[in-house]
Amino acid sequence: EIVLTQSPATLSLSPGERATLSCRASQSVSSYLAWYQQKPGQAPRLLIYDAYTRATGIPARFSGSGSGTDFTLTISSLEPEDFAVYFCQQRNNWPLTFGGGTKVEIK
Amino acid sequence: QVQLVESGGGVVQPGGSLRLSCAASGFTFSSYGMHWVRQAPGKGLEWVAFIQYDGSNKYYRDSVKGRFTLSRDNSKNTLYLQMNSLRAEDTAVYYCAKGRSSRDGYNYFDYWGQGTLVTVSS
Numbered sequence: 001e002i003v004l005t006q007s008p009a010t011l012s013l014s015p016g017e018r019a020t021l022s023c024r025a026s027q028s029v030s031s032y033l034a035w036y037q038q039k040p041g042q043a044p045r046l047l048i049y050d051a052y053t054r055a056t057g058i059p060a061r062f063s064g065s066g067s068g069t070d071f072t073l074t075i076s077s078l079e080p081e082d083f084a085v086y087f088c089q090q091r092n093n094w095p096l097t098f099g100g101g102t103k104v105e106i107k
Numbered sequence: 108q109v110q111l112v113e114s115g116g117g118v119v120q121p122g123g124s125l126r127l128s129c130a131a132s133g134f135t136f137s138s139y140g141m142h143w144v145r146q147a148p149g150k151g152l153e154w155v156a157f158i159q160y161d162g163s164n165k166y167y168r169d170s171v172k173g174r175f176t177l178s179r180d181n182s183k184n185t186l187y188l189q190m191n192s193l194r195a196e197d198t199a200v201y202y203c204a205k206g207r208s209s210r211d212g213y214n215y216f217d218y219w220g221q222g223t224l225v226t227v228s229s
Contacts (some may be wrong), residue, residue, distance in 0.1 A: 032211070032214075034215045034216075036152075036216075038152075043202055043219035043220065043221060043222060044152065044202075044216070044219055045219075046207070046215060046216060046217045049207065049211065049215045050211065055207075055217060056217075087151065087152055089152070089154075089215070089216075091211060091212065091214035091215060094166050095154055095166070095168045095169070096142075096154040096157075096214060097154065098151055098152040098153065098154065099151070100151050101151050101152075
């Protein structure tokens with residue numbers, strides 16, 4: 001099973017600041033990695049797939065990069081609605097796996 | 108618009124059974140692979156099972172193999188998860204999720220239901 005490790009566990013930032021979230025895979029997942037956002041009491045929302053492709057309707061302030069084992073989700077300038085938990089997910093191997101999440105909280 | 112509505116959750120004793128349903132609308136259900144993903148209270152996401160658009164292929168995580176059975180009825184636009192021999196560690200919100208595209212094997216989740224809570228407790 002491919003283990004995805006996200007860091008940091010919590011990121012404390014202010015609106016307008018840049019957020020950089022990391023996801024590291026225990027073995028290569030090529031570019032087959034997605035990012036999701038989840039707010040309290042809600043289902044997750046797909047943000048990025050195939051490492052850097054924004055899903056339908058996702059604002060341009062969200063961007064993804066990386067390949068192989070190291071991936072990054074960047075939020076260029078945090079909006080109030082961006083404070084949430086973010087998960088990465090790989091589809092390179094079964095079982096599909098998720099990272100443990102990074103909580104982006106208001107500083 | 109795409110809608111996924113789960114039902115069937117509840118409280119069950121260890122060793123018991125439950126059947127979850129997911130009613131889909133707003134897209135051609137019979138053309139997409141579908142998943143169940145769960146989330147234990149206060150925890151992260153865990154993929155559970157996948158079924159191909161025509162039911163021809165199914166995948167399960169090891170911890171549910173032999174206990175959970177995924178099926179679909181394309182005439183009713185409905186996905187099912189039969190859960191037997193339930194354990195305390197199966198306690199979670201269970202989400203039905205639509206696979207994004209055949210280009211990625213339907214293995215990203217582009218739409219999710221609101222979830223249904225399964226609690227396994229004596």
